[in-house]
Amino acid sequence: MSSERGMSLIVKTTARATIPLIGIFGAYVVSHGHLTPGGGFQGGATIAGAGILFLIAFGFGEMEKRYSHGLYSALEGLGGLAFLGAAMLGLGVAFFYNTLWHNGPLFNGRPGTLLSAGYLPIMNLAVGLKVFTGLVSAMVAIAAYRRWGE
Amino acid sequence: MIAPEFLYAVVVVMIAAFLSLLRVFLGPSVPDRVVGVDTLNTLIVAGMVLLGAAYDRTIYIDVAIVYALLSYVGTLAIARYLQGGLE
Numbered sequence: 539m540s541s542e543r544g545m546s547l548i549v550k551t552t553a554r555a556t557i558p559l560i561g562i563f564g565a566y567v568v569s570h571g572h573l574t575p576g577g578g579f580q581g582g583a584t585i586a587g588a589g590i591l592f593l594i595a596f597g598f599g600e601m602e603k604r605y606s607h608g609l610y611s612a613l614e615g616l617g618g619l620a621f622l623g624a625a626m627l628g629l630g631v632a633f634f635y636n637t638l639w640h641n642g643p644l645f646n647g648r649p650g651t652l653l654s655a656g657y658l659p660i661m662n663l664a665v666g667l668k669v670f671t672g673l674v675s676a677m678v679a680i681a682a683y684r685r686w687g688e
Numbered sequence: 689m690i691a692p693e694f695l696y697a698v699v700v701v702m703i704a705a706f707l708s709l710l711r712v713f714l715g716p717s718v719p720d721r722v723v724g725v726d727t728l729n730t731l732i733v734a735g736m737v738l739l740g741a742a743y744d745r746t747i748y749i750d751v752a753i754v755y756a757l758l759s760y761v762g763t764l765a766i767a768r769y770l771q772g773g774l775e
Contacts, residue, residue, distance in 0.1 A: 560757050563753060576750065
């Protein structure tokens with residue numbers, strides 16, 4: 539099998555249909571982390587599964603064109619910083635004080651709705667972004683490691 | 689509260705899963721074991737959906753959907769490895 543090519547036509551077409559599905563479902567798991575099972579890590583790992591499916595189905599050459607190392611490492615850092623920023627929002631009372639829930643302007647809806655639970659949706663989004671970019675970067679780095687290839 | 693008819697269906701799926709696990713243990717070649725694992729994945733998805741119905745929790749279906757999507761990726765990765773790897 540040649541090196542930079544992907545898999546067969548059936549696998550590529552199925553991947554074209556499945557990758558948006560996995561991505562949307564992972565985004566659902568991340569954004570509903572405070573209501574349903576899952577959350578930041580699980581949703582981020584699911585979206586990273588879409589990235590791994592892209593890498594497997596279309597080959598490393600196609601992934602190399604779409605992947606930008608600077609962008610992914612910047613986004614991973616941004617995820618960590620957003621988590622820390624959400625934790626520091628209520629620093630007037632305590633670290634990790636949920637001030638958005640107690641007296642914040644947003645994310646303080648009725649419990650059980652999407653815009654509730656204070657800083658938890660922000661933290662889930664941050665952790666999901668960090669896990670997705672980190673896992674995809676790790677997989678691309680492993681795939682780029684050519685020792686047996688040539 | 690467990691609905692008994694769904695629980696019996698889960699027991700049937702579990703017996704089938706043990707049979708496919710037997711193929712994973714005994715399979716003489718690697719593709720036999722891969723097909724066994726793939727069958728096991730599908731049966732486990734069926735068991736998760738049935739257990740979600742048995743316990744009357746709709747949010748358990750989400751886990752089954754994620755497992756079905758990611759088991760596809762895992763089987764594809766093994767298939768690609770057996771086909772000659774990424775390089």
